[in-house]
Amino acid sequence: MMPNINQNLVGKTFGHLTVLKKSSERGTQHEYKWLCRCDCGKLTTVTTGALNSGSIASCGHVRLEKSKENLRFTEDRHKKQFNDHLPANNQTGYKNISMTTRNGRQRYRVAIQVNRKQHSKIVDSLEEALAVREELRNKWWPK
Numbered sequence: 001m002m003p004n005i006n007q008n009l010v011g012k013t014f015g016h017l018t019v020l021k022k023s024s025e026r027g028t029q030h031e032y033k034w035l036c037r038c039d040c041g042k043l044t045t046v047t048t049g050a051l052n053s054g055s056i057a058s059c060g061h062v063r064l065e066k067s068k069e070n071l072r073f074t075e076d077r078h079k080k081q082f083n084d085h086l087p088a089n090n091q092t093g094y095k096n097i098s099m100t101t102r103n104g105r106q107r108y109r110v111a112i113q114v115n116r117k118q119h120s121k122i123v124d125s126l127e128e129a130l131a132v133r134e135e136l137r138n139k140w141w142p143k
C-alpha cells in the first residue's frame with residue numbers, strides 16, 4: 001500500500017488541476033480518486049498517487065500535447081530504425097506493440113509486462129497504440 005493514501009487533497013492544486021472533492025470512483029488498486037477541475041474548465045477524476053507523483057497534472061489537454069511530441073520523436077526514431085534493421089519478430093517496429101488480427105481486421109496490440117503481469121490493450125491504429133503504450137507505461141512502470 002502506498003503511504004498517505006487517505007490524505008485529504010481537497011482544495012489543493014496539482015499543475016492545472018484543483019481538487020474539488022473526493023470522488024466515489026476508485027482506482028485500479030481501489031485507491032481514492034479525486035474530482036478535479038482543470039484550469040481549462042474540464043472536470044476529471046485522478047488517483048491520489050497520480051496527483052502526488054505529478055504524473056497527471058491536467059484533464060488531459062496538456063498530456064495530449066505532450067504525447068504528440070513523443071509521437072513525433074518516436075516516429076523519427078522509427079524511421080532511423082527502419083533504415084537500419086527492423087526486428088524480424090515485430091511487424092510494427094515499436095517495442096511493446098505488435099500486429100494482431102481481430103474479426104478479420106488488422107489491429108495493434110499494446111502489451112507491457114510489469115512484475116510478471118501483462119497489461120495489454122488492442123486498438124485500431126498505430127497512433128492510438130503509441131498513446132496507449134504511453135498510458136500503460138505511465139500507469140504501470142515504476143517511477
Ligand SMILES: [Zn+2]
Nearest residue numbers: 038040059061
Ligand atoms: Zn484541461
